[in-house]
Amino acid sequence: MTNPANSLLTNTPISTDSEWTFELIDAYDKAIAGIAKEYRLDTYPNQIEVINSEQMMDAYASVGMPLGYNHWSYGKQFLNIEQSYSRGQMGLAYEIVINANPCIAYLMEENSMTMQALVIAHACYGHNSFFKGNYLFRTWTDADSIIDYLLFAKNYISECEQRYGLDEVENLIDSCHALMNYGVDRYKRPYPLSAAQEKQRQREREEQLQKQVNDLWRTIPTHAQDEHVSEPIRFPPEPEENLLYFVEKNAPLLEPWQREIVRIVRKIAQYFYPQRQTQVMNEGWATFWHYTLLNTLFDRGLVTDGFMLEFLQSHSGVIFQPAYDNPNYNGINPYTLGFTMMSDIRRICESPTEEDKHWFPDIAGSDWLETLHFAMRNFKDESFILQYLSPKVMRDLKLFCIDDDDQKREIEITAIHDDSGYQKVREALSRHYNLSIREPNIQVHSVDVRGDRSLTLHHIQHERKPLGEQTDEVLLHLHRLWGFDVHIYSIQDDKVSADFHCPKTEEPSQEASAIIPMA
């Protein structure tokens, strides 16, 4: 207050009360938007929707989709949330934000004015600009058409329910959900469509697809090729990692509408895929900006000390990281890691130490805003950490690296936050966010096209990690979609280490005899 520069600013606080009104939300939004613009945050238009806690639970239950098709699993989610909320075990999030154009942000009516401002800064300017800027979202999601697509999906599925029965559709969606994580393309770029186009194309697709499938499974030999038939046909020619895509295009027995539903689930999985890959960055970016934006508001005298106290308390709650041995420890808090790294990048740019100059010669002392925007646009969690996790952050969070090998009796601490460990910790943490390591690597290997039509998948084991105990159940679902036998072989170092079959096969004696000689 004694700073003469401050006294020059004659701004009065936007509000002094903790109650919010629509006018105040608007006023805060305008103020924050102004500052966001100075920081060059490029956003979709915002659609701020005030909702009550019950609606928030609804929004939660539908995994953040503003309109989702109906399925029992969302009901389960809802009951779960309702139960924990009513018992007071869980607070609801202050906001939910949807990657769409305009970007939809839900604010809870229970929030105080401070919280509303925090949420606006966090969701409407933080997440929003991330959705618009990050390369993964730009490549893989289409904010303009997602709402349209969800609407199309909802209507299509409810139409199917009426035509083919609830159970039929529910079972199909169950099976698709089981494989949802394996319904994403990692390399091919999908193209955006509007709802009308989507509907049009859906009809064409139905016919087209069925034709192709029929072709593949044609059993009448064409006479010109008679000589070549004896040659084994390799299908698919290349392994396919998008299981749902493979099912949609090639499953022999699916009806056209079933293929369309498989496709819907696949598309939605694809839409959420970038969010799963950028959790740390996305939350870190949004947290960094709500912190920066609100502090700027304060510097300009637009908010009161009380506002700042409430904000800081909530902010420090969000970025709290319990230690590994704390009973509340539940993995690394993405808000903490993201926020700390984002702030650290700014620090490295503004006041680099000798260490920073050594580790980050290219960004130390550069324009922080430019560097931060560049980082936001061009990385995902895995590469972001590999690129920007600095020794200081590792020291601050006291990160250490463990090595857990089931062939050894003890867990070994392989590296800690010291000179010899920085590199290792950084690599290990980056690997931790690599989805292709976190999830088993399963690919379609072959289909016995001319034989029993069985589908064979290969699980390429990573570090000897086996498949979990739910594999058989998932296989049942895949079997339902494929319609014929399904096999999975876990492969480690060119040897089959485990196999799963559906339906559970025949000849247990043979399996047993295969195990005995090995023992």
Added chain:
Amino acid sequence: MNYIIDRRLNSKNKSTVNRQRFLRRYRKHIQKAVSDAVSKRSITDIDKGEKIGIPAKDISEPIFHHGKGGHSTGVLPGNKDFVAGDKIARPPSNGGQGGQGPGASDQGEGMDDFVFQITQDEFLDFMFEGLELPNLVKRQLAGDEEFKMRRAGISNEGSPGRINIVRSLRSANARRLALTGGKRKKLKKLVEQLQSEQEKDNALKDQRFIEKLSDEIEYIKKRMKRVPWLDDFDLKYNLHVKQPLPRSKAVMFCLMDVSGSMNQATKEMAKRFFILLYLFLQRSYQHTEVVFIRHHTSAKEVDEQEFFYSRETGGTIVSSALKLMSKVLDDRYPAGEWNIYGAQASDGDNWNDDSSVCSELLINKLLPKLQYFSYIEITPRDHQALWEEYEVVQANHPDGFAMQQIVEASDIYPVFRELFHKKVA
């Protein structure tokens, strides 16, 4: 451009459909939980909602994931005193890492049940699902309970709010026409006369006659104007009448033996059964009355309190209760208007020669009027004469009569379901 939208007034039950889907899918589990709850609950809160637990493994949505084992590395925050190269014992299986240490087995699969709450309505739905009241439902026009207003034409009286404007003006118009009919005729004639008089040559015109005609025309016009444009008795009103709504009514007779052989525990069981039946009737009929009749050697109609809690001793004559029931039926519940249900609970004791009287009474007097009569015998012992007599009744009236034996409190709900399960036509 930003938009701020108040969505609080939008519907908040977006998840209802999904919730119902969920209940539908786990019907069996919920059914079981409900039936357990019914047996465990105290009588007073038998119809509350219920917490339902479903084993987590039944409800999980499987996905491909890594199992335990293999080689993994991890990064943890909050290092205190580790340095590189330290070795620590593997913590007992909490993080899902490797090892099968002893003592972990309890918690290993100890995933909690998925627990949620169903509402009272849902609870009752599940409780009575698949059950139905046997036999037809009579609907009765009872004149005193519920009404619907129905339009019943037009009336001359009514409140100003009910004025039917079109009808009122139409009748006003008719009245005006009627009242002025003679005058108009006269007027027409006078006007014609006047015209023909005026068309005459000036020389022939009778100026006085014209004047007289003109005066008369003026006069009649004035008279006609005096007929009111709208009169009191022109006003027509829409008439609404109250019409009684047909309602289904049921009366339930609870008959219980209170002789010395019935102890408090037995009575409690009987009470549970009666309450179940009452709840079930209430769901099916808009209006349900209960008549309590208890008996030892003689029967008496009592109120609920006395029915369940007062103590009596003495011998047992079951027919006395049936006689009283028949009398009450004749006095108060004509069979044409009421759906009549009887439920009798007893431990099976009766004067030997009375049992045949009972079956006769049932067959001849009661069953023709009743929708359904159920008899439960609460006894762990062998059946006696009454049961045997009733078996004959059941053989002859399989639709309207049912009997079951109850030994323990936990039998009640299954027996109840047995008695009322939906019969496939």
